[in-house]
Amino acid sequence: MRGIRETIAVIALAALVLTGAAYAQQNGGAEDQAQGLAVAVEGKYDTVTYVINGESAVERVKDGDLPAQVPAADANGTAISQWQDENGNPVDPAKETISGERTFTAVTAAGGAALKSGHVLYISGSSDGKFYPNRTMNRAEAAQMIYKLVAVQANGTAPVFTDVTADKWYYGAVTSLAGAGVMKGYADGTFRPGHAITRAEFVVLLEGVCPAGTGESSFADVGTDYWAYSQISAAAAKGWIKGYADGTFRPDGGITRAQAAAVINRMLGRAADHSVIDSNVIFSYYDIAPGDWYYGDVLEASLEHECSYQNGAETWTSYKSTVGALPAGLYSYGQDLYYIGADGAPVKDTTVDGFTFDSTGRYTSGSAELDGYVKAALAGVTKPSMTQLQKLRAAYNFTRDSFSYLRRDYYTRGYTGWTMKNALVMFQTHQGNCYCYASVFYYLARQLGYNDTAISGVVGTNSRPHGWVEIKFNGVINIFDTELEMAYKVKGVHYNFFMMPYANVPWPYVK
Numbered sequence: 001m002r003g004i005r006e007t008i009a010v011i012a013l014a015a016l017v018l019t020g021a022a023y024a025q026q027n028g029g030a031e032d033q034a035q036g037l038a039v040a041v042e043g044k045y046d047t048v049t050y051v052i053n054g055e056s057a058v059e060r061v062k063d064g065d066l067p068a069q070v071p072a073a074d075a076n077g078t079a080i081s082q083w084q085d086e087n088g089n090p091v092d093p094a095k096e097t098i099s100g101e102r103t104f105t106a107v108t109a110a111g112g113a114a115l116k117s118g119h120v121l122y123i124s125g126s127s128d129g130k131f132y133p134n135r136t137m138n139r140a141e142a143a144q145m146i147y148k149l150v151a152v153q154a155n156g157t158a159p160v161f162t163d164v165t166a167d168k169w170y171y172g173a174v175t176s177l178a179g180a181g182v183m184k185g186y187a188d189g190t191f192r193p194g195h196a197i198t199r200a201e202f203v204v205l206l207e208g209v210c211p212a213g214t215g216e217s218s219f220a221d222v223g224t225d226y227w228a229y230s231q232i233s234a235a236a237a238k239g240w241i242k243g244y245a246d247g248t249f250r251p252d253g254g255i256t257r258a259q260a261a262a263v264i265n266r267m268l269g270r271a272a273d274h275s276v277i278d279s280n281v282i283f284s285y286y287d288i289a290p291g292d293w294y295y296g297d298v299l300e301a302s303l304e305h306e307c308s309y310q311n312g313a314e315t316w317t318s319y320k321s322t323v324g325a326l327p328a329g330l331y332s333y334g335q336d337l338y339y340i341g342a343d344g345a346p347v348k349d350t351t352v353d354g355f356t357f358d359s360t361g362r363y364t365s366g367s368a369e370l371d372g373y374v375k376a377a378l379a380g381v382t383k384p385s386m387t388q389l390q391k392l393r394a395a396y397n398f399t400r401d402s403f404s405y406l407r408r409d410y411y412t413r414g415y416t417g418w419t420m421k422n423a424l425v426m427f428q429t430h431q432g433n434c435y436c437y438a439s440v441f442y443y444l445a446r447q448l449g450y451n452d453t454a455i456s457g458v459v460g461t462n463s464r465p466h467g468w469v470e471i472k473f474n475g476v477i478n479i480f481d482t483e484l485e486m487a488y489k490v491k492g493v494h495y496n497f498f499m500m501p502y503a504n505v506p507w508p509y510v511k
Helices: 002-026 033-042 139-149 171-179 199-207 229-238 257-268 295-302 368-381 388-401 419-429 434-447 482-490
Strands: 045-052 055-062 080-084 102-108 113-115 150-152 304-310 313-320 329-333 336-340 350-352 355-357 453-459 464-473 476-480
Touching (some): 139 150, 150 171, 199 229, 199 257, 336 355, 419 434, 434 453, 434 464, 434 482, 464 482
Antiparallel strands (some): 080 102, 304 313, 329 336, 350 355, 453 464, 464 476
């Protein structure tokens, strides 16, 4: 029996060897039978080369798999700040699906701080739920942001700054980065944490943890004699930084929080997955919204998310909102309106309190054309810094001042169903009567989250047919009459029909 089993085993092994030899012959015949056998049994393998300070290390990775032996430091133990692909773009080899031969080149930090791997969250908003994207970043904030991104190895005794004490929130970041030689103070022994960090200083700070190499500056205001010329030139060559339309970089100007996030994301090769953030409602901060140029960069920098990579493209597999669960209710976000349900998520394909929300969770009037007109109008007259009431006033003024009067259809008291027709006519022709004016403001106010009512009634002692809008505030119903205020304004007579209680109207309004 033993002889039979040994014979079968020999025959099976011979068959495998023949299979391997046949594979090798079909693929050029240069490989020996043993290697052909390995390929036939285990699948196709690709060579991944890691270049570190001119030295190379090789890993064999199965085609379609991720590398498993990415070096974390060079031969001297110096941490690797960043990996770059064949085109010099930042990349994380451990997240690259391998298909074909690949080469990754390491960048080691010049100082004692090296970038951490993975998508570290490195900036956050304020306790009031806002991000303040256009606020200039100070030196303490910059230190804290970089400190979150790096692993620090002290190069000696950290300097003592007279204005950085242990009870300050930024103490650990400043002293650690200073000890690593990444950040420096001033000759008078201060660090000046509350001072704005300049654009040049910020670039030099980044260079301290991720050297960009060399380049030549094309900025009109950054000459070869400028103290940070080499760092700015290298960062520009890498595509980390961009100048202004007039060809300047303005190195001594401040950098905003949004700009800082954008620069770091470009340096790290990170980018928010727009297939996710453009099709989902992500309440990250109350003062940023879809459509803002920095929206994706802020989310990438501050939103907890999991991602994968395919050919260098970042794909979000999950994410978690920064602000957290919101109380149920209406929320105006940018030019869109949402209703957050009891579970903290936007409702979809439903109507709540008279507001209809589509499959994306956005409020809709029921007409895509009208929605477009309304959002465009609000985008032109409102700002994120405004309160909702200020936005309502801006919408009112827009309606009052953007159209001219033209006699159109009138309606009997109590008649409904006239708003959409008249709003579309007004946006399309820019001419209309009181019902057209009322319809435009009605939809602008609803887009802002006001549960208003369009009224077809009569006005004045002669009871002329008239249309207006009413909104209740704190139990008091107020009228908004854009057309009548426009008519008197043309005559040089000022009436304020914005948010006027019925008790204060100068003549009868009868619904």
